[in-house]
Amino acid sequence: MEQRCIGTSVPRVDALEKVTGEARYVADLSFPGMLHAKLLRSPHAHARIVRIEKAAAAAMPGVHAVATGKDLPWWVGECIRDQRPMAVETARFAGEPVAAVVASSEDAALAALEAIRVDYEPLPAVLDARAALAPGAPLVHPDLGTYHVLPGFRPSPGTNVFHHYFVKAGDVTKGLARAAVVVEQEYEFPHLMHTALENHGCLARYTAGGRLEVHAGAQSPFTVRNVVAEAFGLPRHRVSVRGGYLGGGFGGKSDATVEPLTCALARLCPGRWVRLILDREESFVGSVLGRGFRGRYRYGLTRRGRLVAADIDLLMAGGAYSWTAVNILPCAGHNGIGPYFVPDLEIHARGLYTNTPPVGAYRGYGHPDSQFMAERHMDLCARAVGMDPVAFRLKNLLGKSGKKNPLGQRVDSSAGDLEGCIKLVAQDIGMATSPEGIRAREAEPSAVSRPAVAVGRGLACLMKSPGQATNAFTTVVLKFNEDGTVHVISAVSEMGQGVHTAIAQIAADLIEIPVEKVYVPQGTDTDYSPYDWQTVASRATWMQGRAIAAAWEKARKELRATAAKAFGVPVAKVDYRRGTLFVRGDESRALPLEKVCHGYVFPDGHAVGGPVLVAGHYVPHATYADEQTGRGELATSWTFGCQGAEVEVDLRTGEVTVLRFSSAIDVGRAVNPELAKAQVIGAVVFGLGGALTETVTWGPRGEIRNASMTDYKVPTPEDVRGIDFRVHLLETPVPGDPVGSRCLAEHGAVAVAPAIANAVADATGVDFFDVPLAAERVFLALQARAAQAPSPKPPRKAKGAR
Amino acid sequence: MSRHLVTLTVNGAPVTREVEAHRTLLEVLRDGLDLIGAKEGCGAGECGACTVLLDGMPVRACLVLAVEADGCAVATIEGLAAARGPDPIQQAFIDAGATQCGYCIPGFVLAARALLDRRPDPTDDDIVRACGGHLCRCTGYHTLFEAVRLAARRRAAG
Secondary structure, X not given: OOOOOOOOOOXXXXXXXXXXXXXXXXXXXXOOOOEEEEEEEOOOOOEEEEEEEOHHHHOOOOEEEEEEHHHOOOOEOOOEOOEOOOOOOEEOOXXXXXXXXXXXXXXXHHHHHHOOEEEEEEOOOOOOHHHHHOOOOOOOOOOHHHOOEOOOOOOOOOOXXXXXXXXXXXXXXXXXXXXXXXXXXXXXXXXXXXXXXXXXEEEEEEOOOOOEEEEXXXXXXXXXXXXXXXXXXXOHHHXXXXXXXXXXXXXXXXXXXXXXXXXXXHHHOOOOOEEEEOOHHHHHHHOOEEEEEEEEEEEEEOOOOOEEEEEEEEEEEEEOOOOOOOOHHHHHHHOOOOOEOOOEEEEEEEEEEOOOOOEOOOOOOOHHHHHHHHXXXXXXXXXXOOOOHHHHHHHHEOHHHOOEOOOOOEOOHHHOOXXXXXXXXXXXXXXXXXXXXHHHHHHOOOOOOEOOEEEEEEEEEEEEOOOOOOOOOEEEEEEEOOOOOEEEEEOOOOOOOOHHHHHHHHHHHHHOOOHXXXXXXXXXXXXXXXXXXXXXXXXXHHHHHHHHHHHHHHHHHHXXXXXXXXHXXXXXXXXXXXXXXXXXXXXXXXXXXXHOEEEEEOOOOOEEEEEOEEEEEEOOOOOOOOOOOOOOOOOOOOEEEEEEEEEEEEOOOOXXXXXXXXXXXXXXXXXXXXXXXXXXXXXXXXXXXXXXXXXXXEOOOOOEOOOOOOOOOOOOHHHHOOOEEEEEEEOOOOOOOOOOOOOOOHHHHOOHHHHHHHHHHHHXXXXXXXXXXXXXXXXXXXXXXXXXXXXXXXXXXOOOEO | OOEEEEEEEEOXXXXXXXXXXXXXHHHHHHHHOOOOOOOOOOOOOOOOOOEEEEOOEEEEOOOOEHHHHOOOXXXXXXXXXXXXXXXXXXXXXXXXXXXXXXXXXXXXXXXXXXXXXXXXXXXXXXXXXXXXXXXXXXXXXXXXXXXXXXXXXXXXXX
16 A cells, blocks of 8 residues: 555545534534423432422422332443433432433423422442542442443452453562652642533433433443343344434443433333423533542652552542443553663552542543552652663663553554654753763753742653453454445544544545545434444544455455456456556556446446445453463553643742643554644643643532533633743554554543653752642642751752652 | 614524624624534634624624624625635635634635735735634645635736
8 A cells, every 4th residue: 555645634524524613513403392401419428318208299280200220220331331311219429310301391390399308318438549448448339249331340349349350470579679769749639520512411212112322422432232222131133322412421421321311211202302401510520530540659760760569559539430431440540650671560549439520531531540649650750760761761761672551461663663753852941961961951050040930851661552442352444335436334423533534534545535535423323334333542532544445455355356357367367556457467457446336337338246335343351360460461552652741830829830731652553644734733732731720629519510611610711822842743553553653642631740740849849749730739849848948059869758 | 681773784684683692792603593613612712613704704602792793794604605616715615624623714814805805915914913813723724825825816806
């Protein structure tokens, strides 16, 4: 294949629909006779539901159904089936639905909600992972031992632990004992909210014939189908789930959130579409949150700065239901060390039930969570042995000598040029990489350039592999049309990342036709679309590329067979190039694609061959984790990179201003460089929110206190206007890959928080071990330090060593 | 709930509807007139996704009561594109690669339109201020700023 379209920045295939307002999202759909659902939510983080009085609501005008959890006796979940569509007997988080009204209008539904009375008996709640782990902690799921659990997951009945992933190599105790220097620190990455501009929503209808039809604002229509089919005991072919454009996903719509409940309510009103669209506050309290990790890091080093042992203990406050969070644990765990080689290591990642909204996928899926800790820890370790943070990282890089990662996989330079990434970023932000540069930098005057402002620089490496099921297939269908144009039919969701554009480019190059001849239909219908597991994990373009290559191989074979009949030669003599089938050695005997791809018609009218319609699929080789070591093929493709920031800290206010942010990621091949860069910058700004301003705050009853876009601070235009963004896409070839691309989407968000925190520490000498570095927190920390040690010059070295 | 006759000029065409006093302009546009280009992101004036132009000024349609808009000209994203294609501002958003998920885009395009009608040669401060109050979770804003700059340059070039 000659890459003519791959590597060029063709315009997005969906841009016109989006700028004209034509693009339809789930809340834009409506059907005749459609009913509207509204939910009553628990104000308590943990409470027994003593009694629900619903008769008055049911008698109100326009009301079709009033339901409580007891009316919806189904179980929901994939890995650990621990959830009901609505709370039954016990409310496990503030915001959990306890009753629902389905009515002819939203107003009627809301009015009826007011008439429902619920008596609660509040129970002791656990809101934090450490509290949930403590002996004698209130149990969020006393029935944990009775749930359906998929193989590979390890809930511990009688505790709040829903899964414990660990990975071991060598002997960490001996490794630490031998280490000359041991550095230990605790970290936290608190809960975040996706805050996609589009709220969660779903429409469902249970037909007279017993089929369930669903329009889902979800990243993964097939997963929604499978979850609701399992919940209701319906065969897959009696459930159809349709997905369209998403107004942002970021993981928050990746499993199932509102869909099972909407479907359950639709079963109460057969024949009618039931529409449930959450409002903004409900999306905060009643969908899924992200992150919520604590970690204790203990590294052993030689005096000369070589890592020899790592002991890592991660705890996730996974919320009241585990099934969307459970797979994040292995990712946070085995990536929790970053791209460095450590011979003796032990990493534990435990997920705890807590009385908070469930945690789900959140841009980066565990990787940013633990790599924040790992990359902060790398800076502390560098300081402890008196090394420059860049030199320290370069010294311990995993990929340089083909050593093994925690999973036991050998990672060599073909996995990407991380060293090159580090050097580019260091150069961009003014951190030196050579010994001469380090000496020059140390000779510089203090970073404090103005009396009230401190400038600092920090960087952090990133690594990410797709966290997915071992059989997470993707499929694609190539449908050739009469004029030689091609439909590339795929079930991956377009949620802003540009995957449909990338798919069109890949198909165009593989089939060797202009991209204008390729059409990627928008929207998925599980009745008609080929299977795709989920649009998550930065996997769609990478996996689809390989599936398209597999499909094209079949199509090419069919085309050659038809052409062989047309030419009257053996198939082996027919070749294909750039939209033309020809006889090898006699290129004057040639037929254009359009004369062959819908069958060939001879001069006498009879036809041979047929319309070419082929499917291709792809799944990488993956296995479950080994029970004893935690090792295995849990990671199927790596993307490495580095991110760095130059920041300015206002010492009077604590405000952190990002001056420059640089990202270098080895993507193998950038299918569409402009889209790829836009993804990276978008992810960086998303990450800056979590690093500087965003955090979910909790009220005294365990309720989210800042459930609005005013109080939960996502970056605004004013916040980012002055930042000088640099993006480098490195292209180390991927051996044996038909397209050559690595996963890229979430990566730009993975190392933002540690880069910022490292830069703030460089600027001020104050170490933060959690985020966000909001002005108020930085101000208070500066004040505290001033009270402790009145020296105006920030210390640069030797903190954090024990 | 009292009901009121409201007359609007929506994308150039007169429209009269009887609405309840508490209905927002956004509800009337989306539910009454099937103009779904304006999106509800927050319902509280925080995100800007429901922005429309009221007599040429950008407003959050979720914060304006329909009765308040009585007698006004309303421009929605659907009114911008001509039959032959997108308007130049929309084209600039396409060319600058400013769309990702697209949910915030109608609001940004209309904010840009109002800005450029008022200030054909905007400074970067003007652009950032015009985008203020609009949230985008995908792009990081830089391509959006660039789209507005590009639209301004093209307008100036005629």
